Amino acid sequence: MKRFFKLIFKGVLWLFIVSIAITFIYKWLPVPLTPLMIIRSIEQYQAQKDIVWKHHWVSIDKISKNLQLAVICSEDQNFLNHNGFDLKAIEKAIEFNKQGKQIRGASTISQQTAKNIFLWPQRSWLRKGLEVYFTFLIELMWSKERIIEVYLNSIEMGNGIYGAGAASQYWFKKSANKLTQMESAAIAAILPNPRVYKANPASNYIHGRKHWIVRQMGYFGPLDYIKQNDKSNKN
Secondary structure (H helix, E strand, C coil): CHHHHHHHHHHHHHHHHHHHHHHHHCCCCCCCCCHHHHHHHHHHHHCCCCCCCEECCCCHHHCCHHHHHHHHHHHCCCCCCCCCCCHHHHHHHHHHHHCCCCCCCCCCHHHHHHHHHHCCCCCCHHHHHHHHHHHHHHHHHCCHHHHHHHHHHHCEEECCEEHHHHHHHHHHCCCHHHCCHHHHHHHHHCCCCCCCCCCCCCCHHHHHHHHHHHHHHHHHCCCCHHHHHHHHHHC
């Protein structure tokens, strides 16, 4: 029994060390692939469909500020101010879910990034616990600008389309730094279900969400990571 527990302890310790090392490395290096990309490819293969895997890394300075702001306004408007978890959003989601009509999530961009890079998509208490752990790590090690950079390069933005670089070419035939406000809002609008919704041509539902996001972008104002990071450090 002692050997068994000793082995378990060593395994957990090594997982802890490896997770910190990988998170530290990804502070600078591009993320080449994610578990979701692999899972989607396996699903396509099993369904005897063509395997679609479009992804190439684009640095944050080559991603339109329009897209950065559109995603923040649609997914996590408190992103620049929280430390990985939006407690108010969680409280609202709990109250909403008590009504039992439909489930509303409260995951922040930081949490989504942690899940996309390190974990699998299926819901479970184990995955949620690991998501909290990795969210804490990236918020501790990475800047907000780095988190949004990794997020925009890893999320699913279409069927087999991953990241801003591939999505901008797929939906609008242009590079990510050329996206307009409306085009950026269209991509942000499909994120809740990117394998069903289309950014272009947009359905009436996506068209409505697109205009809502553009209004939110106007309310939000200019995007300034440095100012917000300084503000967080003071707090």
